[in-house]
Amino acid sequence: MCPPPPAASAGRRIPGSGAGPAGPDGRHGTPSLRAAHADWSADPRKDGRHGTPSLRAAHADWSADPRKRWISVATRGAAGWVAGAPRLVGPVETLLPDLLADGAPLALGLDLPLGLPREYAARLGAAPAAATVVPMPSLRDAPDFPAFLRGLDAGSAFFAVSPGLDTVSPARPFYPARGIRGMTRAAHAAALGLSGPAALSRLCDRATAERPAGAPLFWTLGANQSGKAAIAAWRDWLVPALGATPAAGAIPIRLWPFEGGLRALLAPGAAVLAEVYPAECLRQLGLRLGGSKRAQAPRRALAPALRATMARLGVQASPALDAAIADGFGADAAGEDRFDSVIGLLGLIAVLDGARPDFVPDDPWVRRWEGWVLGQTALPRDMPGAPARDMPGAPACWMTSGLPARGRGRRATANGRFLVVGRTSRIRRPGSASGCLCGVCPVPSRPSTEPSSAQESGMATTIAAKPRVAFIGTGGTMSSVGKGPLDVNDYGANNKRLEAAEILAAVPALAEVADVFAVPYKAVLSPDIDFADWRALAAECHRLAATEKGLAGIVIGHGTATLEETAYFLSLTLRTDIPVVVVGAQRPISALSTDVGMNLVGAVRVAASPEARGLGALVLLNDEIHAARDVTKTSTLRLQTFRTPDFGALGHADGDRVAFYRRPVRRAAPDTEFDVAALDAIPRVDIAYSYAGSDGTAIRAFVAAGARGIVQAGFAPGMNTPGDHAALREAVAAGVTVVESTRAGSGRVVLSTRLREAGILSADNLTPQKARILLALALTRTADPAAIARIFETY
Structure with a gap:
């Protein structure tokens, strides 16, 4: 049987910990990340x-x-x-x-332990007072580890390292002072009255699938020990600081x-x-x-x-x-x-900043006595009967069953990132009536030669075969939380957004299609994005492609305002054929009938599809797969806003499969000549808009501001007012490259005699905003009009 959970934890609400009654955000008392800063x-x-x-x-x-x-x-x-x-x-x-x-x-x-192993803490509470050699707090006196530290005396023998096993006791647990015969962790555990060497370690010290085990807290010998640092910090600093009174100016x-x-x-x-x-x-x-x-x-x-x-x-x-x-x-x-x-x-x-989750297992021993390592999301792999790496479910016993909503429905995968799964299920270990997986119960571990629960159920192979997809969340509507389910327009005023890991946790269906993990990345409003952000995103995609073994694809969550521009920039600059899919939403994640879930699931499925390789960056919204070059936002509010006016979608992400019906013929990633990794900036290119009576003032202002290129959003199929045309000729004469696009939103610009004689190039069928990106990148390589014309005919 497990030692009973600490009695003080019953009904106790830990601020910001996820324990306790349901709070205003519906996640069992877990305050929103932004509200925590209120x-x-x-x-x-x-x-x-x-x-x-x-x-x-x-x-x-x-x-x-x-x-x-x-x-x-x-x-x-x-x-x-x-x-x-x-x-x-x-x-x-x-x-x-x-x-x-x-x-x-x-x-x-601090890179030192903060907490006590649970079995040791339970041993302190169970020990009779007469057995305590020196005064020190016990579980009866201290409800948690901070109270334990506050009750210690800096001069206590607790901090004296035992020279031999004969002096080791719960009141003097640190050992050994030097290398001696019989110096084993098993003997150390026995001297402390613990069940075995594993009991010397906290859960967060144990090996996970991503790192080896850390040294036990009380062990003080060897290069990797942390006991000496714990003694120095606790005795010389934390105990005096925590024990100081407010009257003494305590912080x-x-x-x-x-x-x-x-x-x-x-x-x-x-x-x-x-x-x-x-x-x-x-x-x-x-x-x-x-x-x-x-x-x-x-x-x-x-x-x-x-x-x-x-x-x-x-x-x-x-x-x-x-x-x-x-x-x-x-x-x-x-x-x-x-x-x-x-x-x-x-x-x-x-x-x-929320780029990594503030994850703590929903376990009262961890939260009150053992502590946890900040940023660690992987659970110990040697927990008796623990699920296999990719098996849905989580360790379950009195400590971990009945998790509040924050812990239910997701788990930490072996690579230390969240994988959204179904509702946590209780897993019973063969031969164990309780099915306890806490690591404290005195039940034998499964022999390493015995198949795991996942293997027995036939699930391990199936789950392990799921493609791995990275999710980079940059913000946008899909991360926004409105004031209520009907707030679908002014949700930005609520100033509340979910981080990438939280978005994944909100879409449990993702676990059915892929192993999706969140990538730390800063949030940026879609209208605020610029070249520095694009370059950083491209670098992150290259890093993931180079370092994440078995990566099938990358999904980038993005605000829809500039989504098509980010996607096209990536399509022109990425040097990897791993699919990169940019996804957004028209309704916030909090809205009734939000499109976040299906858009994200569709994007992940496309990113994981082998057919998506080598097509350049793709855009997925409303079940439609679009080429980054051709797609554009056509409506402010409607769900079907992203369209490819001239040619239509490349395919669809349907419920049963990802279906492609055509492939782009223009050059795109990874077949690209552009490299921005070493660039601090790209040449300035501005867009001038034609309207009845426009006189070229904007064009001349752009030239005066230092523009090296101008994209003219002219009348279809490629015409300008006399005033604009004169200003464009002046710009060309001044060495500025001018490319004619159209304000119509679709269709190819006809390179008329009038445009050719003025030295103006054609944007082909690129929208003004896409032509601006291609012209800026072209100018990083050449200023020759013929070479730039070739680039516009190629990409």
Whole structure:
């Protein structure tokens, strides 16, 4: 039998944790990510502290040796995040006062354990008072780990490392002080009265499908041990700081996840501490070192990818940090520590901004005693009877059955990202009446040679065969939450949006067609998107194609205002044949009869289709598959807004299959000559619009502003007013490339004698906005009119 759940947890609502009665957003008390920030704003002018950063994030790479403690700090103000260069932590007494000097809320990541193994915690509560050698809190005195720390004395023998097994006890758990005969973790566990060596570890310490197991908390020997760092931090810093009284000027310290959700805990003048490991952050951010992180060369080689990751997260490096990144953080031994502090900081920011989920298993022992690693979404793979990697369902016992809605209906896959699945089902292990999978119950584990539950059910092969598809959420209508189900027009005023992982969780049918995972990416309003965003999206697609083994396709969620332009840019610049499908929605995800679900499912199915390879970027809305070159938005509100006027859709994503009926003949990704990876900007190209009586004023203004190209949205099939025509001739004479399109929205521009004599080129049948993109890219390669004309005839 499991030890009973902590009694204090019954009916207890943990703010921001997902536990408790249903809240206003219908997710069992889980506050919306934006609502968690309601007491302070990203805009300093709105939070009552003009000029004060709205949030500070920091990560300290901790060590028992103060000379190896490095910290990186970033502040978020109205312009976004700005990160500074790593520096030494310095005296622990001044660490929090310095970071909180201006009153901005602080989130601080630490690469050391925060929590106790559940069986050890249960052992403390079960031990009679007479058996306690030195005064220390027990489960009877402390309802959770923060209270346990507050009840400790910094001078307690609890922090003394036992030299031998004869001195190990629940009151003195750290061991060994040095290498000795009989020094095994099994013997250590037995000395603590635990059931076995696995009981020394918390759930978050155990091996997952994406990383090996971490060292147990109380183990203090070896290169990978974390016990010494825990002792140094708990004894010298946390215990005194947590035990200080408000009268003594104590800073409010809150420990995640014991006291609530990360963003719900943030408050002015207070610090939120979380367990963060740079090695996991490196993997979660999609960064891969080409060698040991202890060497300067691999760190230096990672600089471009690291800068791209910071750009995706909206983090600007200070000049000092940028120089450190370029240098690989130095050639001395501390370079590794400086590097780790920056990687940990970026991992923390990814969770703070919603690019990674603030995931914690719905398990009272985890939430009250064991803790969790911030950003980790993979569950231990050695849990007795746990589901196979791709089997729907989740561990179920008194700890994990009856999950609130936040945990039900989705799980963490082996690659550490959310895969939306059906409702959590209870899985019974053969030979176990309780079906307990918690890892604490004294029941034997399934032998490794015995088939898993998934294999027994015949499901493992079926599920594992599902294609893997990446989902990059950039925002837009499909991420928006309105004020109610009938709010389908002014939903933006509600200023509430879902992150990519939350969108996936809201569409459980995705699990039936693919293994879909969310990719961390910053949100950007569709009207705000520009070349820098396009370049970053292209780089992210290339990174995914190069690093995600077995990736079938990529789906990009996008606002519909500029969706067709983003899709066409990607179709002209991507160097991979992996399908990239851009998808949007006309009704927000909160609306009655929203189109988000079917559009997203259709886009994923198209991205996973082998027939979609080599067609360039595609657009999917309203079940229709369109080529990025030809599609355009034709209606402000109607669901069937995206059309290909001249030629029609390429095919359809129907309920039973993806059906293609034609293929584009114009060049597109990956068969492209354009490369923007090294460009800081593309040449300025403006669009001038013809109307009755237009006199060329706009054209001359664009030339004066430095335009290298002008696309004229003229009258069909290729005519302009006398005033515009004269201004266009002047522009050509000044060395500006002019391309004639049409305001009609479809049809080919006829290159008349009048246009040819003026030196004006034809956009063929490209809309003005598409012609602008192609002309800008053409100008990155040539200014020769004949060469540009060839490009317009080819793409």
